[in-house]
Amino acid sequence: MRSGSERQRWRNVLLLALGQKKMFRKWIPAVLHLLVYAGFLIINIEILEIVLDGILGTHRLFMVPMGGSYVLLIGFFEILAVLVILGCVFFLARRNILRIRRFHSPEMTRWPRSDANIILLAEIVLMLLFLTMNAADQAAQRTTNPGLRTGTFPVSGLLATLFGGWSASALRALERTCWWLHIAGVLAFLNYLPYSKHLHIILAFPAAYYKRLTPSGEMTNMPAVQREVKLMLDPSAAADSASDALPAKFGARDVADLSRKNLMDAYSCTECGRCTAACPASQTGKRLSPRKIMMDTRDRLETLGKTSRDASPPQDQEKLLLDGYISAEELNACTSCSACVKECPIGLDPLDIILQLRRYLVMEESRAPAAWNDMFGNIENNRAPWKFSPDEREQWIN
Template sequence: MRIVQELLFVILFAAAVYLFSKKVRQIRRNILLGRDKDLNDHPDLRWKNVFLLAFGQKKMFRNPLVAILHFFVYAGFLIVNIEILEIILDGILGQHRLFVPVLGSLYPVLVGAFEVLAALVLAGCAIFFVRRNILKLKRFISKDLDGWPRSDANYILITEIVLMVLFLTMNAADQALQARGVEHYAVTGNLLVSGLFTPLFSGFSDGTLVLIERGCWWLHIVGILCFLNYLPYSKHLHIILAFPNAYYASLEPKGEMENMPAVQQEVQLMLQPELAANAPASDTMPKFGAKDVFDLTWKNLLDAYSCTECGRCSAACPANITGKLLSPRKIMMDTRDRLEEVGRNITANGTFTDDSKTLLRDYIKEEELRACTTCNACVQECPVSISPLDIILQLRRHLVMEESNAPAEWTGMFSNIENNMAPWKFSMDDRDKWAMEING
C-alpha cells in the first residue's frame, strides 16, 4: 500500500512540475517578444530595490496596518511552504516527518514558527477577504475587475485560508497520534499553534485520526501543487515576478521621458541643416511608438505579468478620479490579456499569424491614452515597480508620430513648437517684448 502511495505521489508531483515549467517557458517566451532594452546598469541600486520594494514592500508601508497584514500573508506563505520540502521528501521516500531525527529539539521550534506564520496568513487572508467582499473598498469594486479578475482574487484568498487550515489540522491530528504512540508517528514535541487544538481530537479513534491526518496531508500537498499551476494564470504571479521586476525597474528620475535617437537627429538637422552631410544614413525608416505588444519593450511586458491588480495606480490617477476613461490598472491588464492572446496564437501556429488585432484600439482606446496627464502618480504608487505610463506614452507616440492622429489642441501646440520653438503662438522676435515694455 505504501509503495502505491509513493508511486501516486511521484506521478502527481512530476506532472505538477512539468505543467508549471511548461507554462513558465511560455510566459518567458511571451515576455521576450518585446523589444530589447538594456537594464543591467548599477546592480547595487537594483539589488537594493529588490530588498526594499519586493521583499521589504517599502511602498506598502504608507498604510502600516495593511502593509503588516500583507507582509504576513506574503512572507508567511513563502516561508511556511519551506515545510513542503519535508512533505515532498516524505511522499517520495514513504517516510513521515523525515527531519525529526535530523533536527532533534530544533524541529518543534522551527515548525512552531511556521505555524505562527500560518496563523498570521490565515488571519490576514480573512481580513483581506472581508475588505474586498463586505467592506467593498472603492478600488476593489471598480468595473476594471468585473468578471474573472474579481473571482481570481477571491479564489486565491480562499485557497490560502484552506491550505493553512489543512496544515494546522494535520499537525494537530499528528500530535494526538504521537501522544497515543501510534506506529510511524515520530514524537515531535508540542507545536505552538496546533498543540492548542490537539485536545479536540481526544474523542476520535486511532483509525479516524489517521484518516484525518492523512487526508489533510494529501489535500494540503495536492492543494499546493494545484496552486503552483494556477499561479501562472493568475494575478498572483506577482509573488514570483515582483523580484525580477523590482530589479529591472527604471532608475531614471520620474518624469524624465525617454527620447528616441532618430527623432533627436531629425530635430537637430532641422535646427542645423549644415550637419546633414555628415549625418549617418539609415536604410530603414524608424518606427515611432507602439501599436501592439511586439513594439513594447520586454520590461513593459514583464510589468504586465507582474501587475497585482491592486488598483493603487488607478486610485491615485487624477484622470480616473475625475471620471475620465483612463485606468492605469486596466492598461496593464489589457496589455497582459493581449500578450496572452498572442502567446496562444504562437503556440497554436508555431509562429505568430496575423489576427487583425492590435493592443491599440482593440484593447486600449484612444480616449484612455489622451486622458493621461503624465503626472507619474501611477508609477509612484505601484508597490512592485510597474510603469503604466511608459506603455501609455509609447502608444500615444504611435498615434501622433505614425498616424498623425492628435486632438486639434495638440496639433496647434505642435505647430507652435515647430514654428516658434515654444508651445505659445508668439514668434521668437516678439517673445521678449514684455521685458522691453517694463523697462520703457
C-alpha cells in the same frame, strides 16, 4: 533589457520586491500582506519534510536529527499559519464586505475579482490543512500506541483537544487525508500560478531589478527626428550623416512593438489598483486607468499566444493593442505625471507603455488632439508653445 548600476538594481530587489517598501505607505494592509507573503513561503518549507516522508515511508523525518529545535520550528510555523489565515480573512473582507473602491473599478471584471478570492481562500485552506494535520498527529500521540512523541505544538496542541474521543485509526486517517490534500493543494497552486495575477510572486524580483533608473516619463530621443528639429530651429546646423536613416516605425502599435520589460511588467502587475487610485486623470473622471493599460497589454499577449496554438484563430486576431484594447481617448488623458509609477509597489511602468502608444498615434497616424496640433504648430513657427512672435519674447515675462 536595461543596463545600469548593479548596486542600485539589487537594492531595488531587496527594498521593493523582498522588503515591500512601497507597501508600507499604508501600514495595516502592508504588515498583513507581508505576513501572508512571508508566512506562506516559510511555512511551505515544511513541504520538503512532507514529501520526503511520503517517498521514504517515514513520519516526521527531521524530528530526531533536529531534536528540541524541531518543536520550536513547527511551533513558529503554526503561529505564522494563524497569522496568514487572519491576514487572508482581512483581505477577503476588504474586497467583498468593505468593497474598497479600487477593487471594483470597471476593468475589474468577474475574473480579476474571482482570481484574488480564489488565491486567498486557497491559502486559508492550505493553512487549515497544515494545522489539522498536526492536530490529528498530536491527538494520536495521546492514545495507547502513540509512536513518536514530538512534544506539544502551540496551536495544534490546543486543537488536538477537539479530537479527544477519536480512535487511533480515525486520527491516522484524518492526518493522512490532510497530508495528501496539503501536498495536492500546493502542487495545484503552483500549476494555477502562471494563469493568475499572483505570478507577481515570482516576477516581482526581475521586475524590480530591471526597473528603470532614469526618471520615469523620460522618452528616448530618436536621432533622425532630433536632427530634423535641430535643422528646423537652426537651418545652418550641420547634418549628422549618422542619423540620416529614419526608424522603421515611431512608437508602438501592438505588443510586438513594445520592449521585453514592458511585457514583463504586464505579467508582473498585481492588479492592486494603487496606480489608478493615484492617477489624477482617473480621479477626475477620465477613461484612463493605468491598471487597465497593464491588464490590456497582458490580455493582448494571451490572445496572441492562443492564436499561435489554435488551428482556427479567433475572429478578433486583428484587434491590435492600440484601438482594439486601449483607446486614443485613454492615452490622451495621461498627463505624464508619473504618479502611477511612483505608487506601484514593485516599480512597474505603465507610463512607458502609454507614451510608446501615444508616440505611434501622433507620429504615425497624426491623430493628436486639435489643441496639441496648435501647440506643435506654435513650437515649429514660434519656437515656443504659445502663439506669440519670437520678437515679442521679452513681453511674455510681463
